[in-house]
Amino acid sequence: MKRITNSEHTDRRGAAKDAKAALVEAFRAAKEAAEPTREAKQAERRMIAEAREQRRAEREQAKLEEQNRVAAEAAARDAAVAAAARAEIDARELADKTRIERVLQDDAxxxxxxxxxxxxxxxRQA
Structure with a gap:
């Protein structure tokens, strides 16, 4: 059989208010019950974030060391190229000097x- 109710507006407002209060109370109870696990999860997240930050710092340090190593190798290569070029110039100048000396000796x-x-x-004429 159907139940016929004559709910007035105030009754419905009261029921909604009670339902909201029950929901808030349930939320508070769930929040208090989850407090120990929430703190543990926050601590775990903090540790994970610290470990992530440490790994990032290690990667940056390794990248910086690699860049420094590459720069040092490039500087060494440039120095070697400059030394080779200087040696070639010196050899060319020495070859030019010896050739000039030889020409002068031949001329003399x-x-x-x-x-x-x-x-x-x-x-003979005298």
Whole structure:
């Protein structure tokens, strides 16, 4: 059989108010019951965040060390290239100097030979 109720507006407002109060009380009870696990979870999350931060710092440190190593290798390569270029320039200058000396010696030898021939010719004529 159907139940017929004549709920007035105030009755419905009162029932809604009681229902809301019951929900708030249930929420508070659940919150208090979950307090120990919430603190444990927060501590666990804090530890995880600290470990994550430590790993990030280690990665950044490793990346910085790698960049420094690469920069040092590049500097060493540049120094080696500069030294090789300087050695090549020095060798080229030395070769130029020896060639000039050789040309001067050859020229002096030719002049000495020419002077000797000239002296022999004059000696024969005299």
């Amino acid at each position: 030898a030719r002049k000495a030979e020419r002077d000797r021939r000239y002296a022999n010719r004059k000696a």
